Amino acid sequence: MNASAISIPHDHDGHSAGHDDGHGHHGPVLQYQPGLPLSRGKLIMWLFLSTEIMFFAALLGSYVVLRFGAPVWPKPHHVHLSEPIGAFNTFVLICSSVTIVLALEFARANKSSIAKFWILLTLLLGILFLGVKGYEYQAKFAHGIFPQSPRSRIYEKPDLYYGSAVRARLGEPAIIDKLKELDDTPADQLSAEQIAARGRLQQIRKMVASPEQQAFDLAVVADQVMPLPTEGPGGSHDGGHGGHATGLNDIFPWLRLPAVIPGGNMWASTYFLLTGFHAVHVLVGLIVFTILMFYKLGPKQAGKIENAGLYWHFVDLVWIFLFPLLYLF
Amino acid sequence: MSDHDVPSAHAHGPITRVGEIRDHDDHEHGGHGGHGDHDSHASHGGIGKYLLVFVALCGLTTMSFLTYSPYWPWRDQPHVGWAFMMAVSCTKALLVVLFFMHVFWEANWKYVLTIPAAMMAIFLALMLVPDVGMRNRMVSQERALHMARGSDVRLMEQAAEAKVLTEPEAH
Numbered sequence: 001m002n003a004s005a006i007s008i009p010h011d012h013d014g015h016s017a018g019h020d021d022g023h024g025h026h027g028p029v030l031q032y033q034p035g036l037p038l039s040r041g042k043l044i045m046w047l048f049l050s051t052e053i054m055f056f057a058a059l060l061g062s063y064v065v066l067r068f069g070a071p072v073w074p075k076p077h078h079v080h081l082s083e084p085i086g087a088f089n090t091f092v093l094i095c096s097s098v099t100i101v102l103a104l105e106f107a108r109a110n111k112s113s114i115a116k117f118w119i120l121l122t123l124l125l126g127i128l129f130l131g132v133k134g135y136e137y138q139a140k141f142a143h144g145i146f147p148q149s150p151r152s153r154i155y156e157k158p159d160l161y162y163g164s165a166v167r168a169r170l171g172e173p174a175i176i177d178k179l180k181e182l183d184d185t186p187a188d189q190l191s192a193e194q195i196a197a198r199g200r201l202q203q204i205r206k207m208v209a210s211p212e213q214q215a216f217d218l219a220v221v222a223d224q225v226m227p228l229p230t231e232g233p234g235g236s237h238d239g240g241h242g243g244h245a246t247g248l249n250d251i252f253p254w255l256r257l258p259a260v261i262p263g264g265n266m267w268a269s270t271y272f273l274l275t276g277f278h279a280v281h282v283l284v285g286l287i288v289f290t291i292l293m294f295y296k297l298g299p300k301q302a303g304k305i306e307n308a309g310l311y312w313h314f315v316d317l318v319w320i321f322l323f324p325l326l327y328l329f
Numbered sequence: 330m331s332d333h334d335v336p337s338a339h340a341h342g343p344i345t346r347v348g349e350i351r352d353h354d355d356h357e358h359g360g361h362g363g364h365g366d367h368d369s370h371a372s373h374g375g376i377g378k379y380l381l382v383f384v385a386l387c388g389l390t391t392m393s394f395l396t397y398s399p400y401w402p403w404r405d406q407p408h409v410g411w412a413f414m415m416a417v418s419c420t421k422a423l424l425v426v427l428f429f430m431h432v433f434w435e436a437n438w439k440y441v442l443t444i445p446a447a448m449m450a451i452f453l454a455l456m457l458v459p460d461v462g463m464r465n466r467m468v469s470q471e472r473a474l475h476m477a478r479g480s481d482v483r484l485m486e487q488a489a490e491a492k493v494l495t496e497p498e499a500h
Contacts (some may be wrong), residue, residue: 036438046438050446059452061457069462072479083397090390100381101429105376156477158485200410219481219488228485260485262477306431313429320421323413324393329407 026062045307049314056318059277060107063270063325072263076327079231080139086327089132090319096125097316100309107297107305115297115305122312123289134277140268143226144259146176147272153256154264158222159215165258166221167208178254179205200224204248207231224248228257274322281315383427386421393417 036043067073076083103118140146144153155162169175183202187195204221207213225245249255261267288308295301361439395401396410427433432443468476 005489006399024373037436038438046442050442053443053446054449054453057446060460061450061454065457065462069464071465072477072482078482087390087394091387094383094386094390097386097425097429098379101379102376105374105379142500156475158488159473159475200494202341216484216488216491217493219484220491220493223485224489224494227489228482230486230489260481262479262481262485264477310430313425316429317422317425321418324418328393328396328414 003200019210019320020087039303040309041303044228045310051312052314056277059274060321060325063274066266066270067193067329070266074113074263074267075228077272078261079264080143080229081327082136082139083327085132085136086323089129090323092125092129092132093316093319096122096129097313099125100312103297104302104305104309107302108299110298112297116293119289119292119297119305123286123293126289130279130282130286133275133282137272139273140271142253144256145261145264145268147269150203152265152268153258154268155222155260156265157262158218160218161259162222163208163213163218163256166204166225169257170205175255182252194251197248201248201252201255212307222260225257226250226261227262266316271326274326278315278318278322281318285312285315378428383423385424387415389421389424 010239013139038046072216087128099118099122103115103122106118107115144151146152170179182198190198190201201224204224207217207221210217224247226249247259249257249259285308288311292304292308297305297306393414396414401410426443432439465476
């Protein structure tokens with residue numbers, strides 16, 4: 001396997017062209033390299049990667065164009081993205097890129113068990129990346145951010161449609177029962193935060209049902225249900241929340257009221273598409289590494305490790321662009 | 330596997346090209362042959378070089394993370410941060426491609442595979458600009474009415490500030 005394309009014709013010369021009739025007459029000619037100076041596996045991997053460049057370029061390009069063409073796009077903290085977590089995941093992928101390179105180096109040096117150790121470490125780092133990604137997805141789902149309704153509870157603006165959606169949710173039989181139960185709960189069984197939240201919930205229930213509802217009231221409702229965090233890098237973590245840092249949806253998780261994130265739906269579609277496809281690529285890489293673990297990783301398998309590494313570096317490459325575009329822009 | 334052709338490769342005119350490729354081949358797989366005379370392997374990669382690239386990548390990640398920190402001076406001009414982050418990302422991508430993916434040491438086929446794909450990538454994004462990027466320049470009044478706007482964010486921020494609700498029990 002380690003014989004790259006150049007040496008294949010040489011073996012070929014020796015065996016099929018024959019020693020006697022081919023040597024004097026054809027010999028030097030046959031030494032011409034008929035293909036590219038790389039092994040076939042690597043060539044195919046590079047061809048595949050060039051299609052992958054276009055695949056992710058299409059996704060990233062669409063994201064950028066959609067984002068900058070949108071009248072409003074959520075800030076990362078509006079959609080509960082955590083920049084430090086994203087940076088941590090970037091670091092994990094960079095580390096895994098180094099470990100796979102080291103695995104290749106040690107396999108070439110015929111240090112099979114060390115190479116296997118690095119492959120295993122790459123595998124673990126990839127799993128860690130997916131774990132962190134899953135945790136992040138969970139945080140989105142917990143806030144009702146899904147790529148699509150009916151699961152998605154994100155509304156674009158606090159308008160009449162939003163008001164009627166909140167009213168509809170509050171009118172569901174199961175919620176009516178829960179609200180009644182909450183209203184009847186004695187104050188000593190609730191925390192101070194829950195008591196305050198119960199008071200606010202009672203007021204917004206009146207607000208959404210009120211016939212003399214003002215447009216601003218719905219903004220108040222939306223802010224109570226799920227405030228747009230003003231958390232910024234400046235460290236103003238709970239400034240400007242009007243006294244409440246968490247929304248009613250956080251305090252009463254069963255409530256699941258519709259929430260408002262201006263531009264949030266398009267954001268969710270692009271975010272889940274981009275990170276989802278990237279995560280699928282990571283998953284495929286993990287399968288490849290698992291398969292590699294069954295080989296004796298000497299120089300004979302260096303080509304396999306190299307190809308797996310090329311793929312893995314590409315996955316890292318995509319994340320290098322995804323991280324700033326999604327988390328920091 | 331290499332000894333017997335190299336002299337003939339240098340003896341004949343056209344075959345020197347093969348010799349070049351062979352050299353490259355030995356660069357590639359210099360580690361396993363055990364030829365003492367090839368020190369090219371040290372220049373290609375080498376663990377020290379990989380670790381250097383790794384440190385550079387970590388430093389660059391920290392740099393792009395700097396735009397998030399309170400010490401970033403151009404906080405009110407997001408375009409500066411965006412341009413900076415893209416420059417950092419491209420540098421990181423270049424480092425990964427050149428050194429981790431060994432493209433720095435590859436023959437010229439690398440251009441055939443990467444440049445058309447990269448051009449395709451750029452043009453694809455550019456082609457999207459008129460119909461997708463500028464989709465909101467001309468919209469019907471009804472659509473404009475239901476579209477989220479920056480004013481909606483400000484409205485919700487005002488609602489957060491306004492303290493419309495009374496909080497009787499929250500001491």
